[in-house]
Amino acid sequence: MxxxxxxxxxxxxxxxxxxxxxxxxxxxxxxxASIPPEQMENMRLEILQVLQKYVEIEEDELDMKIERGDGAVALVANIPIRRVLS
Amino acid sequence: MAENARVIVVTSGKGGVGKTTTTANVGTALAALDKKIALVDADIGLRNLDLALGLENRIVYDMVDVVEGRAKLRQALIRDKHTQNLALLPAAQTRDKSAVSVAQMQQVVQELKEEGFDFIFIDCPAGIEQGFKNATAGATEAIVVTNPEMASVRDADRIIGLLEAQGLHSPQLVVNRLRPEMVKNQEMLSVQDVQDVLGSGVKLLGIVPDDKDIITSTNRGEPAALVKESMAGQAYRNIAHRLLGEEVPFLDLEVRTSFLENLKKLFAVRR
Structure with a gap:
């Protein structure tokens, strides 16, 4: 009807x-939200620099990427911390 | 002479959405309003703007001739046959985009400004490569042409980002080839839909209906803006007024289907 x-x-x-x-x-x-590889690398390095002021990072294990899901785009990072700098 | 020309690039990203038609018609409509207009065909190698204006048989020199010093700008400019105030700087047909550099394009635009035009429109080639960079180099304003169709809206979005990067902020949008009856039947993106997805940074400049007058007037080499009864022509004339800062309501393209028609449709489907 x-x-x-x-x-x-x-x-x-x-x-x-x-x-x-x-x-x-x-x-x-x-x-x-798509970033050219060169820009992505620059961003990664700069974020790293900021983090290194506070924590010691397992640089080789660092993983950072743009993820696309349903209706959203996100920067997802996995940053293993060795120790906190005091 | 006063050098206060507005330099407007007409662009779209995707090909075939109506950049050249828009350039020819808006230019013609403004010329009819007593403005001095120069139209620049920046599509080097794929010359088309001359056809839209019916000037293809009058070309002696082109932009590359000017850039390479074989002709003076004034020699290359072709006076329009319909309106006194309009001049065309044609593209070269036998060269490619690399024949003109950004600096050379800026120089041409500067010389056009010194000629005392009120508006200089640059008809941009499709794509985002050298031709786009050249066409946008001398411009201070941008018109983005799109169709209510996915690929062209996507490309428009990309182009808007690239324009932004070139310092050409808040471009004005022309939604071309709208089919009101399809929008009404939920079969085509509406102007509002296009604006919704492109975001608020883009200002709506005009809505041009899909109109067979565009084809027939291009066949004749006489822009539809000169055809009084043409709906598309009226839409382009309205755009000209809006560019002059006048408030003109958008064309009422609403399709009114009667209750009876819907009844007929209903039984056609239910049969």
């Missing part, structure tokens, strides 16, 4: 307009 009414009012259930908008939102989120 609902779809009957919707059709009577000129609406359809399967809106490709909505699909397009959702897909576009997501892809732009990813596009905007």
């Amino acid at each position: 609902k779809s009957f009414l919707e059709r009577l009012l000129g609406r359809t259930d399967a809106s490709t307009r909505g699909i397009a908008k959702d897909r576009l939102r997501l892809v732009l989120l990813q596009d905007r």
